[in-house]
């Protein structure tokens with residue numbers, strides 16, 4: 001069983017189809033994390049349940065910004081090893097899901113103007129969100145009990161203002177594709193677009209409501225989510241606020 005650091009908390013960001021977004025943190029999430037590790041010790045199919053599951057339609061403001069400290073960067077992610085056969089990925093005309101994830105990570109580095117994240121994915125058999133040192137990305141059933149309208153969830157574990165672990169789970173009963181156009185694309189959620197949104201959360205970027213075109217705008221639709229692959233100026237500014245681009249070295253003479 002994992003130990004709970006006194007300053008640690010869990011931030012859960014859930015992206016829904018209907019624009020309802022939940023961000024929970026602080027004491028309730030800490031209790032949720034304790035509950036998760038308790039139940040995880042009993043059963044591999046234990047579900048994380050938390051305040052955000054019970055407070056539909058409400059948004060809880062973040063308490064303070066969090067970011068990944070320099071010594072933990074670039075952040076390395078591990079893709080669940082059953083992704084290629086995941087039943088919720090209904091078409092891969094646009095390429096394997098792993099390539100879509102790499103595309104999302106590449107866009108985050110481009111937007112940050114520096115290498116925040118490692119664009120080489122590790123593989124893992126893990127399916128559960130946990131503060132275990134593995135930054136999991138998974139499409140298969142794990143320990144999160146999804147609402148039927150929830151597309152994906154990012155669960156970040158923090159200590160103080162530092163993100164120490166961050167896991168992204170896609171709803172196993174929602175249809176995704178890697179297609180960038182066509183009939184299937186219009187009826188499914190875009191792996192790369194949704195991944196870009198969730199992985200931005202994993203490095204601490206909150207929602208942006210000032211531009212409806214922003215990747216970090218808090219809702220997504222099946223017909224208009226391929227554009228989430230491309231960060232808008234507000235998304236890039238949020239990244240660069242959290243991670244200031246180092247100035248170039250002075251010229252040598």
Ligand SMILES: [Zn+2]
Pocket residue numbers: 013014015021197201207218
């Ligand atoms: Zn979100």
